[in-house]
Amino acid sequence: MGVLFLRRFNLNSSHERVNDPIFPEQPLPDLQSTCHKLIEWATPLLTAEECQVSMKTACDFAAPNGDGVKLQQALIEQSRALGYSNWSKQAWKDHYLRHRDSLVINSNVFYALKSKTSSDQLTPLHTATQIAFNTAKFMLSIRRSELPQEYQGKNPLCMEQYQYLFGATRIPQYHCDKISITVDSNHMVVLHHDHYFIVNLFDRNGDVRSYFELYHDLASIYSYTEDGENIGILTSGQRDLWARTREELLTFHAENATNFHNIESAAFALCFDSLAPQTDREKAEALLHGGGHNRHFDKVVQLIVFANGSSGINYEHTHIDGSIMLRFIRHLYDGSALGLTMASSLSTAKSNSNSQITPLKWSLSPALRVDINKAYQAFALHHSTYTTQVMRFNYFGKEKIKSLNISPDAFLQIALQVAEYKTTHTQYSAYEAIMTRRFSQGRIDVLYTVTPETQQFIQLFMHKTRSKACVDALYLAAKKHISRAKECQRGHGIYTHLMALKYASEQLQSRHAINQHPALFSTPAYKTLMHTVICTSTTSDYGVELAGYGPVVEDGYGLRYFKHADQLVFISTCHYKTANQMRRYLNHLEKTLNDMLEMLETFYQKGVA
Numbered sequence: 001m002g003v004l005f006l007r008r009f010n011l012n013s014s015h016e017r018v019n020d021p022i023f024p025e026q027p028l029p030d031l032q033s034t035c036h037k038l039i040e041w042a043t044p045l046l047t048a049e050e051c052q053v054s055m056k057t058a059c060d061f062a063a064p065n066g067d068g069v070k071l072q073q074a075l076i077e078q079s080r081a082l083g084y085s086n087w088s089k090q091a092w093k094d095h096y097l098r099h100r101d102s103l104v105i106n107s108n109v110f111y112a113l114k115s116k117t118s119s120d121q122l123t124p125l126h127t128a129t130q131i132a133f134n135t136a137k138f139m140l141s142i143r144r145s146e147l148p149q150e151y152q153g154k155n156p157l158c159m160e161q162y163q164y165l166f167g168a169t170r171i172p173q174y175h176c177d178k179i180s181i182t183v184d185s186n187h188m189v190v191l192h193h194d195h196y197f198i199v200n201l202f203d204r205n206g207d208v209r210s211y212f213e214l215y216h217d218l219a220s221i222y223s224y225t226e227d228g229e230n231i232g233i234l235t236s237g238q239r240d241l242w243a244r245t246r247e248e249l250l251t252f253h254a255e256n257a258t259n260f261h262n263i264e265s266a267a268f269a270l271c272f273d274s275l276a277p278q279t280d281r282e283k284a285e286a287l288l289h290g291g292g293h294n295r296h297f298d299k300v301v302q303l304i305v306f307a308n309g310s311s312g313i314n315y316e317h318t319h320i321d322g323s324i325m326l327r328f329i330r331h332l333y334d335g336s337a338l339g340l341t342m343a344s345s346l347s348t349a350k351s352n353s354n355s356q357i358t359p360l361k362w363s364l365s366p367a368l369r370v371d372i373n374k375a376y377q378a379f380a381l382h383h384s385t386y387t388t389q390v391m392r393f394n395y396f397g398k399e400k401i402k403s404l405n406i407s408p409d410a411f412l413q414i415a416l417q418v419a420e421y422k423t424t425h426t427q428y429s430a431y432e433a434i435m436t437r438r439f440s441q442g443r444i445d446v447l448y449t450v451t452p453e454t455q456q457f458i459q460l461f462m463h464k465t466r467s468k469a470c471v472d473a474l475y476l477a478a479k480k481h482i483s484r485a486k487e488c489q490r491g492h493g494i495y496t497h498l499m500a501l502k503y504a505s506e507q508l509q510s511r512h513a514i515n516q517h518p519a520l521f522s523t524p525a526y527k528t529l530m531h532t533v534i535c536t537s538t539t540s541d542y543g544v545e546l547a548g549y550g551p552v553v554e555d556g557y558g559l560r561y562f563k564h565a566d567q568l569v570f571i572s573t574c575h576y577k578t579a580n581q582m583r584r585y586l587n588h589l590e591k592t593l594n595d596m597l598e599m600l601e602t603f604y605q606k607g608v609a
Contacts (some may be wrong), residue, residue, distance in 0.1 A: 004569035009306070011360070012392075013444050015075070015317060017186065017422055019099050020467040022156060022436075022440060023085075023156065023158050023438070023440040023442075024128055024185050024212055024439055024440065025034040025085055025086065025154045025439060025440050025515070026086050026087070026252060026436060026439035026440065026441070026442050026491045027419065027439075027490075027491045027492070028072070028076065028087050028494075028497075029067045029073065029102075029491070029494070029497045031061075031062045031069065031072050031402075033492070034062075034300055034497045035059070035068070035209075035450070035520070036058075037494045038054075038498065038525050038526065038529065039051065039055050039058055039137075039525055040049060040237070041086075041448045041529060042054065042429075042524075042525035042526075042528055043104075043448075043452075043466070043525075044427065044450050044451060044452055044454075044455050044489065044527040045427060045428070045429060045450060046495040046524055046525060046526045046528060048172060048429060050052075050382055050384075050393075050524035051524075051525070052526075053523065053524060054524050054525035054526070054576060055405055055524040055525075057519045057520055057523045057527060058219070058520060058523065058525070060427075060519070061299060061518055061519070062522040066519070067505070067518035067519075067520070068501065068518070070508075071501045071504040071508070071518070074504040074507070074508060075500055075504050076255075076499065077089075078090060078504065078563050080096055083430065084441060085439055085440040085441055086439065086441035086501060087442050087498070088440060088443070088500045089312070090101075090503070091392055091482065091499055091500040091503035091504075092443055092496075092497075092499075093179075093318060093319070093546065094176065094256075094417040095162075095499060095503070096317055096318040097170075097171035097177040097179070097318055098175070098176045099177050099239070100182050100239045100240055101173075101238065102236055102237060102238060102378075102379075102382055103170070103235070103236070103239075103290045103316060103364070104236045104288055104297055104379065104383065104393045105365075105381060105382070105383065105386050105549075105550035105573065106550055106554075107316070107317050107550075108274045108288075108297055108314050108315060108317060108604075109314070109315055109317055109322065109325075109544075109547070109548070110284070110288045110312060110313065110314050110315075110547060110549070110551075111287070111312055111313045111315075111325060111329060111387070111544055111547045112287055112310070112311075112312040112544070112545040112546035112547070113131075113255075113282045113283065113312050113313065113329065113333070113336075113543065113544070113545065114312075114336070114543050114544060115127075115336040115543045116331070116336045116337040116338065117336065117340045117476060119335055120308075120309065121309075121322070121340055122309050122339045122343065123309060124272065124305050124306065124308075124309050124342060125215070125218055125219055125221075126224050126306055126309075126339040126340075126342075126343055127305050127309050127310075127339060128218055128270060128272065128303075128305040128311075129214050129215040129218055129339060129342075129359075130211075130212060130335065130336065130338045130339035130342075131217070131270070131291045131303050131305065131311060132199075132201070132270055132303070133211050133335075133338065134330070134332050134335040134336075134338065134533055135166075135188075135268060135301075135303065135544070136202070136206055136208040136209075136214075136267075136487065137327075137331075137335070138200040138328055138331045139166050139201070139267060140202075140206075140207075140208060141159060142162050142163070142165070142166070147159065147162060147327075149502075150323075150327065150437075150464045152437070152438055152448055152489075155440070155492060157323075157435075157437040157438060158437045158438070158439065158440055158441060158442050160441055161319060161320055161321065161437075161443075162324060162377070162451075164179070164181065164205070164300070164319035164320060164526070165300065165301065165320060165328065165522075166185060166267045166300075166301065167181050167182035167183060167184075167265065167266070167267050168180070168181050168269055168299075168300035168319065169180075169263070169264040169265075169266075169298050169299055169300065169301070170298040170299075170316050170318060171264065171298070172235075172239050172240075172243035172246055172298070173239075173243050174240055174243050174440075175240070177239060179300075180264055180265075182265040182266075185193050185265055185266060185267040185306065186200060186201060186202050186267075187200050187201055187262075187265075187266055187267065188200060188267050188268055188269070188270050189262065189263050189266035189268075189270070189296070189299070190218065190221050190264050190269075190271075190272070191232060191270070191271045191295065191296065191581065192221050192222065192224060192269045192271060192272040192294065193224060193225065193226060193227050193228055193272075193294075194227055194228040194230045194231075194261065194293055194294060195224065195226075195228035196228075196231070196232075196262075196263060196296075196359060196360040197221045197224075197358070197359055197360070198262050198266070198268075198357075198360070199217045199221070199357065199359050200217075201267060203448070211438045212342075212345075212346065215342075217357055218270075220356075220357040221272075221357050222272065222330070226461070228359055228362075228595075229364060229369075229372065230293060230351065230360045230372055230376065231291075231362060231372070232293070232294065232296045232297075232571055233247075233292055233293075233295075233333060233375045233376045234280065234371070234380045234521055235295070235296050235297040235298045235374050236248070236292070236295070236297055236375065236378075236382070237375045237378055237379070240286055241375075242375075245371045245375075246260070246363075247366070248367075249364075249368060250361075250370075250603075252363060252364070252365055252368065253363035253597060255289060255361060255362070256362060256363055256431075256522065257310070259361075259362060261402065262360065262455045263296065263360075264298075265301075265419075266299070266434045267301075267455060268299060268300070268301035268302070268303060269295075269296050269299040269302045270294075270301065270303050270305070271294045271295055271302055271303065271304045272294060272305055272506075273286065273289070273291075273294050273304055273305065273307065274294075274304050275288065275291055275306055275307060276306055276307040276308035277308070277310065278308070278567070279342050279390075280546060280571075281388055281389060281390050282391035283310065283330075283545070283546060284311070284390055284546050284548055284571055284573075285383075285387075285388050286304075286306065286312075286549070287312040287313070287314055287390060287546075287569055288305070288314070288548060288549070288573065289379075289382075289386075290314075291382040292376055292379050292380060292383075294315070296317065297314070298314045298316065299316065300315055300318075300319070300589055301313065301315055301319060302314040302315065306312065312471050312546075313325065313329070313536065313600075314574060319346060319437070320357030321437075321444055322433075322442055322539055323435050323437060326483065326539060326540050326542070326543075328545070329542075329543040329544055330542050330543050332488075332542075333542065333543030334543075338579055344547045359564060363401060368453065369529070372523065378606075383579075385575060386573055386574065386575060386576060386577045387573070387574065387576050387579045387582075388548065388571065388572065388573040389571075389572050389573075389579075389582060389583065389586060390546065390569070390570070390571050390572075391485070391566060391569070391570045391572075391586045391589070391590065392568075392569050393567065393568040393569070393589075393593060394454075394566075394571070394589060395593070395594060395597075396566065396568075396593075396597060397565045397566040397567045397568055398563040398564065398565060398568075399565045399566065400566070400597065401475070401597070402599065403522040404600045404604055406474070406475065406478050407478055407481070407482055408563050409432075409478075409481075409485075409538060409563070410477070410479075410481040410482055410565070411431060411478060411596065412476035412507075412538075412547045412568070412593075413430075413449045413481055413594055414457065414474065414478065414481070414535070414596075415475050415589060415592045415593050416430065416449075416534060416536065416543060416559070417449065417450065417454050417534075418458055418461060418588075418596070418603055419495035419585055419586075419588040419589035419592050420533070420534060420585060420590045421458050421462065421589040422462075423581060423588050424581070425586050427450055427455065428450075428459075428531070428532075428533035428556075429448065429528060429529050429530070429531055429532045429533060429534075430448070430449045430450055430532065430533065430534035430536065431435070431446045431447060431448050431449060431495070431532050431534070431535060431536065431602060432444060432446070432447045432449055432485075432536045432537060433445075433447075433487070433536075434446065434447045434485055434488040434493065434539070435536040436488070436489065436491060436496075439491060440490075443496075444496075444498070445488040445491070445494075445495055445496045446488070446493060446494075446495035447481075447488050447493065448476045448480060448486050448494075448529060449484075449534075449536075451480045451481070451484070453476045453477040453479075454477045454480070454481075455471070455476050455562050456473050456476075456477070457470065457473040457477045459472050460473075461596075461599075466602070467600050470601065471597065471599060471600065471603045473601070474596070474599075487604045497532075497597065498526070500548060502517070502521055503592040505517055505518055505521070531553055532552050532553060532556060533550045533553060533555060533556040533557070534556065534557055534559060534590075535549075535551060535556060535557065535559065536559045536561065537560055537561075538560070538562065538563060539559050539562065541562045541563075541569075543563055544562070547571060548560045548571040548572075548573055549573065550573050551573060551575065554573070554575050554594065555578055556578075557572045557573065557574045557578070557582055558572065558573045558574070559571070559572045559573075560572075568593070570586065570589065572586065574586075581597065
């Protein structure tokens with residue numbers, strides 16, 4: 001393939017796509033309101049003394065001459081200077097880009113894809129062609145502004161994130177990475193046997209190349225059997241180390257620089273994996289981190305095809321949230337019968353492709369080969385310190401819960417807290433991600449789920465008090481959960497605001513060489529609430545079999561769950577030293593779900609619930 005030089009821009013600059021003006025700006029919460037909620041939401045987790053100390057510091061922070069007022073103003077000025085319509089946008093970007101740990105498990109998210117055909121009906125080559133073809137079609141709908149507007153109820157959702165989905169790569173740099181976008185990317189990068197191959201997606205008219213042409217190009221790649229240099233493993237490393245090695249690769253030989261240009265300007269990565277995961281756990285771990293081959297974790301979208309024909313996605317999180325991926329996955333699922341339809345025609349079809357697909361060639365010094373080996377060893381150690389467990393709860397699903405006049409999500413979130421209390425005999429900070437895309441450039445906020453109402457229910461429930469009072473306490477806790485979720489949806493949560501205020505403080509410190517944060521960020525309330533042991537999110541199950549991510553704290557769980565009509569699925573990842581605790585937690589969760597439902601059914605049958 002020839003060298004591809006495509007128009008690129010850097011998302012750390014002020015160049016941004018203009019949003020449709022119908023989206024309201026996300027309200028900047030009142031400082032005193034956020035400080036009040038910080039104390040209120042943290043209080044169930046604090047001692048009386050910790051609460052008192054935190055309250056005084058929060059009042060000082062929000063006072064007219066306090067640090068908070070200066071930071072609030074700095075947020076406004078910063079977003080105006082950058083031309084953003086959302087005061088939290090820069091903080092969210094740097095929230096991800098400044099992290100120096102490996103992207104693997106710590107940041108990137110995975111999805112296991114469903115298909116309308118079973119994996120034994122399609123070869124990996126057919127699956128890969130189908131996914132690449134459908135992805136290119138989805139890209140084209142974004143490029144031509146043909147993607148239908150999304151809604152949450154009657155509220156239109158901001159579509160800006162779709163502009164960052166394809167042609168996007170995270171570039172390692174010292175202290176803070178950057179995101180590079182190729183707005184008119186015309187090719188994908190394919191990884192096989194640790195080689196990189198470049199395959200064009202569009203023809204000269206800008207239309208997606210035929211299914212048959214893509215198939216024959218991928219068949220040429222799939223027949224390649226020699227192992228290449230495992231450059232991709234470097235993307236799994238600590239970010240400063242990877243930045244240094246990347247600089248050395250770029251300067252060692254011009255050919256390497258050309259390779260990086262082609263990889264980083266690619267629309268997405270398509271990864272052929274020799275693994276053939278069978279169980280839920282095997283699929284989850286193969287997609288969350290894999291075995292250290294045929295990955296480029298810096299690419300925003302990695303489409304992964306396994307040797308048994310199953311498939312999934314691993315994506316980089318800086319500019320993309322789960323709701324965007326789910327819309328993309330819906331498109332892939334709707335087109336997932338295409339490969340079976342096309343398979344019978346391929347034997348007689350003629351390809352118009354004249355491309356000779358050959359792998360990119362790398363020039364490496366002995367020192368660079370040592371770096372690759374060290375990166376592989378570090379990756380192996382890193383992923384071995386985490387474990388993922390999947391629990392399929394088959395006794396009932398969301399329809400049964402709804403029939404008892406309670407929100408399925410609230411019911412599950414309360415059950416998660418009961419299970420944690422049974423496991424550890426205490427409660428820790430827990431949150432659920434809440435989408436805020438109804439606002440211009442909106443992303444998410446965080447619903448902290450521990451409330452006085454859930455605590456009251458847990459105390460009654462743990463004492464085997466299956467009384468009307470216990471049932472009422474459950475409904476009150478569910479009502480509080482829904483109320484707080486709506487608060488976050490309206491832009492009145494506290495996580496994003498506090499994160500942005502802390503970010504503004506860090507920016508001011510950097511400019512003025514100050515080394516001290518405002519005292520608010522050292523209070524028991526802030527530190528306890530932000531140490532989220534149970535980090536959760538839920539998602540639509542359309543086109544998705546499994547999904548997950550790592551914990552946000554070392555002693556925590558990263559927990560994704562699905563609410564099917566007649567089944568519940570929980571995918572949880574934790575540090576290996578917490579593995580036994582997580583197993584007990586999931587066992588307690590299973591019993592808790594059954595006990596809570598049995599209690600509600602009993603009182604419903606009596607007609608008193």
